[in-house]
Amino acid sequence: MEKIGKQSSSARQLFIQYTSLAMLSMLGQSLFIFADTYFVANGVGAKGIAALNIVLPMINVFNGLGWLLGIGGATLFGIALGKKRVEEANQLFNLTLSFTLIISVIFTLLTSIFAQPILTLLGANPEVYAMSASYYRILMIFAPLFMFNVVTISFLRNDHNPRLAMLALLAGGLTNIVLDYLFIFPLQMGLTGAAIATASSPIVSLLAASLHWRQKDHHLQFKKVRLQLEPLKTIASLGFSSFFNEFSSAVVMFLFNIMILQVVGTIGVSAYAIIANLNIIVIALFTGLGQGFQPLISYYYGQKDGGKIKQLLKMALITGGALSLIVVLIGVFLPDPLITLFNSEQNNQLASIASQGLPLYFSSYLLTGINFVVIYFLAAIGQGKASLRLSALRGIVFIIPILLLMAYWFELVGIWLTLLLVEALTCVLAIYLLKKSVERLN
Structure with a gap:
């Protein structure tokens, strides 16, 4: 594997390697949710995917907390490696692990104790509450493992091992798919089986990631560190945008579930569950692109190599734009085959709602x-506040008023078009902030 800073590795070669592996690894992580929905849809039915969709925002929340610590800590780690400060980089790794342990335990305790009010808030009505609760309770117990997994993957990428990061996440996703089939069909365990299969994913992924420590040239050493709040603030400021990218998906799913439930009812939530799960795969690809070039940008930023940074940025923008166009075309021209995958009962009302919504929803991409x-x-260049501002606007600030207004004016069509307006407004500010940041590199 070519390493950052090696003379034989051009920026283009590194970009292709890191981003392709990161996109594949994020795709692998998203497979466990996609597999849950597919097997639940075909093994349990429309109510099953409605119950599952109510719980899915919680996966975004604990994964988001993992990415907050992982991306934030790994970004500082990558910058430190770029400056050849190996001891400082290693200390950041151990601090991040310590923070992850504390936060994950607190998260699991709170979400387990307040399970009933949380599920009610998420929209679990009496019709689907029992099924939602069976999935939720198992998932919350294993939330710390999910968080440690994404933190570990983040550091593997920044420690020049994107290939193992990809293989680890793919191994977890593949395990989940196999167990989903086994637990839902032959063993008839319903959503409980789906939850157990999902919980197995980070276990396998972490076991695969542990192979990193068998390599001689890794920088990640487990050492005792004294907990300090100051590094946590910096880690959080850099990682909060990644958290918001995940958290915003949870907010969107939660708000859409509530609004669609009011406009159409449970069958509408089932239809939205199909779109939401396809959305998870698409967002995973965009996240993989961002997480793939982040280690490269951070390393060259540490070396103050503005030329390489601009070259990588240009490639990232071209790749992001091309990927966006491909996804939109798929949503516009192939909605029915995608919907059929999840409509085993051949429910005409569900198909009609999803067929209308999928192309409109995909236009936002x-x-x-x-x-x-x-x-x-x-x-990646240490501008955590600007990054967080964009994520917050995209994930919460814009979406709440726009969704309420669009639902009021245009009902279901307005709900589907909400994200297009949100992304457009965010893009205007993103281009402005990007232009200012690039000027500072000169």
Whole structure:
């Protein structure tokens, strides 16, 4: 594997290697949610995917916390390696692990104790509450493993091992798919089986990632460190944009579930579950692109190599734009085959709602690639506040009023078009912030 800084590795070669591996690894991580929905849809039915969709925002929350610590800590780690400060980089690794342990335990305790009010808040009505609860309770117990997994993957990429990071996440996703089939069909365990299969994913992924420590040239050493709040603030500021990218997906899913439930009912939530799960795969690709070029940007930023940074940024923007266009075309021209995968009961009402919504919802992806590239670029060069501002606007500030207004004016069509307006407004500010940041590199 070519390493950052090696003379034989051009910026283009490194970009292709790191981003392709990161996109594949994120795709692998998204497979466990996609597999859950597919097998639940075909093994449990429309109510099953409605119940599953109510819980899915919680996966975004604990994964988001993992990326907050992982991307934030790994970005500082990458910058430190670029400056040849190996001891400082290693200390950041151990601090991040310590923070992850504390935060993950607190998260699991709170979400387990307050399970009933959380599920009610998420929209679990009496019709689907029992099924949602069976999936939720198992998932919350294993939340710390999910968080440690994404933190570990982040550091592997920044420690010049993107290939193992990809293989680890793919191994976890593949394990989940196999167990999903086994637990839902032959063993007839329903959503409980789906939850157990999902919980197995980070276990396998972490075991695969542990192979990194068998390599001689790694920089990640487990050592005792004294907990300090100051580094945590810096880690959080750089990683918060990644958290918001995940958290915003949870917010969107939660708000859409509530609004669609009011406008159409449970069958509408089932239809949206199909779109939401396809969305998870698409967002995983954009996230993989951002996480793939982040280690490169951080390393060259540490070396103060503005030329390489601009070259990598240009490639990222072109890749993000091309990926956006491809996804939009798929949503516009191939909605029915995608919907059929999840409509085993051949419910005409579900198919009709999803067929209308999928192309409209996918239209928002035309600008998502640019927004994600800018968000991850700003974080990679240490501009955590600017990156967080964009993520917050995209994930919460814009979406709440726009969704309410669009639902009021245009009902279901307005709900589907909400994200297009949100991404457009975000993109205007993203281009402005990007231009200012690039000027500072001169």
